[in-house]
Amino acid sequence: MKLIFCSLSSGSDGNCYYLGNEFHGILIDAGISSTSIRKFLKNMDIPMEKIMGVLITHNHSDHIKGLELLTRKNTLPAFTTAKIWESILTPYRKISNDCIRKISLKQKFHLAGFDIESFPVSHDATETIGFHICAGDKKITIVTDLGHICQTAATYIKAANFLVIESNYDEEMLVNGNYPPYLKERILSDHGHLGNKQTASFLAGIINDNLSNICLAHLSKNNNSPELVFKTLKKTFLERGIILKSHQKITILNRNIPTDIISLN
Ligand SMILES: [Zn+2]
Numbered sequence: 452m453k454l455i456f457c458s459l460s461s462g463s464d465g466n467c468y469y470l471g472n473e474f475h476g477i478l479i480d481a482g483i484s485s486t487s488i489r490k491f492l493k494n495m496d497i498p499m500e501k502i503m504g505v506l507i508t509h510n511h512s513d514h515i516k517g518l519e520l521l522t523r524k525n526t527l528p529a530f531t532t533a534k535i536w537e538s539i540l541t542p543y544r545k546i547s548n549d550c551i552r553k554i555s556l557k558q559k560f561h562l563a564g565f566d567i568e569s570f571p572v573s574h575d576a577t578e579t580i581g582f583h584i585c586a587g588d589k590k591i592t593i594v595t596d597l598g599h600i601c602q603t604a605a606t607y608i609k610a611a612n613f614l615v616i617e618s619n620y621d622e623e624m625l626v627n628g629n630y631p632p633y634l635k636e637r638i639l640s641d642h643g644h645l646g647n648k649q650t651a652s653f654l655a656g657i658i659n660d661n662l663s664n665i666c667l668a669h670l671s672k673n674n675n676s677p678e679l680v681f682k683t684l685k686k687t688f689l690e691r692g693i694i695l696k697s698h699q700k701i702t703i704l705n706r707n708i709p710t711d712i713i714s715l716n
Pocket residue numbers: 462463466511513514595596669
């Protein structure tokens with residue numbers, strides 16, 4: 452099965468990811484305008500008709516901004532838990548009932564040729580989930596907003612061949628920057644976001660030969676840079692004696708523009 456992944460946008464301005472095979476595709480989050488989603492997919496020669504549904508991680512606007520129009524214009528089904536739907540439907544009432552698909556945590560469902568499972572992660576929304584997606588012998592885990600990696604999330608991350616994980620902020624930039632104290636506290640907390648050191652150290656502990664692609668996602672505009680993410684990861688891996696094999700690739704996802712298409716084969 453030919454498999455591709457593309458990040459259309461990643462970060463606090465908006466998140467949207469595409470995963471597809473030769474026949475169908477799915478989106479993970481719709482945190483940019485539906486016009487941008489359609490435009491970016493068109494630029495990559497991915498017809499909208501290929502999209503079979505959108506998976507939603509949580510109700511923060513950088514993950515659902517484009518959901519209402521996207522589902523309305525394309526009568527696209529959207530999948531998330533009943534609890535997250537409840538939190539979305541209060542401010543976004545125009546989402547048609549026909550598009551609402553309720554899923555249960557840790558229960559597999561089938562969509563577009565993928566077997567998909569959701570699992571809870573620690574973040575300050577009503578509920579936040581990550582996704583573990585099986586496509587043939589490939590296993591993809593996507594976790595973009597989480598303050599710390601609990602045992603459950605770690606299990607799904609460790610099972611992945613292809614991992615999208617947050618590396619949100621550089622600890623020094625955040626602590627010394629001009630965000631108000633309550634916001635710093637929120638981001639640093641177990642229900643906030645993962646910092647570069649946290650992500651790098653976790654990855655150093657779990658990396659194995661089966662993990663061939665790591666995409667570092669959801670970088671902060673004000674408290675991070677791709678250079679700092681790389682530098683922290685390189686330093687941590689060096690200290691822990693980890694040398695990447697030739698098949699193992701690290702990609703830092705762009706904040707507001709699509710990242711080059713990544714082949715999972
Ligand atoms: Zn977010």
